[in-house]
Amino acid sequence: MKNPYKDRNWFKFISNKYIWVLLFFVSWMLFLDNYSYLDHRLLNKQIQELEDNKEYYKEEINQDLKSIKSFKNPDQIEKYAREKYYMKRENEDIYIIEFEDENGEKVER
Template sequence: MANPYKDKSWFKFMSNKYMWVLLFFIAWMFFLDNYSYFDHRVLDNQIDELEENKTYYQEEIDKDEKQIKMLQNPDQVEKYAREKYFMKKDSEDIYIVEFEGDSIVKK
């Protein structure tokens, strides 16, 4: 008894042993291998997140370097101390007025 599907093109395609090896290889590389496509996607997302963190921290470093250069001047040190830490001279009195709903933002 002859196989009725033998002359069909899809049967020839699916009965080819090289096609099965290729399909197995593709499935292995996409799902099972240590360097699979899905693992690469996760790693690429982590790389993107770390690069964003790098740019953020680089901007913060630049901002801090500007602040350090500015604090080389004694007048700027006094201004910074008065604004951030509410420091005063001995002969001064400082009054902090808070309105309801307002709060001091501390960094």
């Protein structure tokens, strides 16, 4: 009995052993290999996140350096302590007034 599909182009293409080897190789490289495409995508995403973090921390370092330079002045140290940590001088009272904005969040002034 003769195969009715044997003369068709798509059957010749699918029955070719080189096509099967190529499909196996491609699927192996995409999904199963230690250096697969999916692993590379994941690693590239992690690298991008780390580079973004690097930029963020560089900006933070620059801001901190500016703050350190400004703290060489004693008046700036006192201003920072009063604003950030609510420190006060002796015989001085501090009142903190909190307002709610339109969203219901508390805002200090």
